[in-house]
Amino acid sequence: MKLRKPVKLIFTIIIAGSIGLTFGFGVAQGIMANNKLVNAIETKLQKNCNCEIVSSDVSSVGIQFSVEDGFSNSTAGYTLENCTFSTSIETEAIRLNDMLKRDIENYDSLDLITFQFKNSYQQSTVKFKEGCLLETGKI
Secondary structure: OOOHHHHHHHHHHHHHHHHHHHHHHHHHHHHHHHHHHHHHHHHHHHHHOOOOEEEEEEEEEEEEEEOOOEEEEEEEEEEEEOOOOOOOHHHHHHHHHHHHHHHOOOHHHOOEEEEEEEOOOOEEEEEEEOOEEEEEEEO
């Protein structure tokens, strides 16, 4: 009788540890895949934008809620500084989004992507949710 409680405890610890390790491994794999995707997008933007600086701002994986943007599972944000282009900011953002959809594997896995265009005079943000233009706004 005294032997049964320690056996149950050890069995419970082994099961809980196995579940915890499996969950942790899955989370780590998801984060590494997201980081690889964010870096690939940043590299593609640097090669195809006429901007002085292209940098990744924020990327996140996991269920999130925003009053402005609603629910999302994975997000990425990029700052594009001192860009020169002959069209509007919105048209340039659409061009970049279309290029990324076409050229970056797993780009569709991002629920929300934000491009923040900055120069010494103004800042404008363009958001895409699930590949569609969500909003354009000046800050």
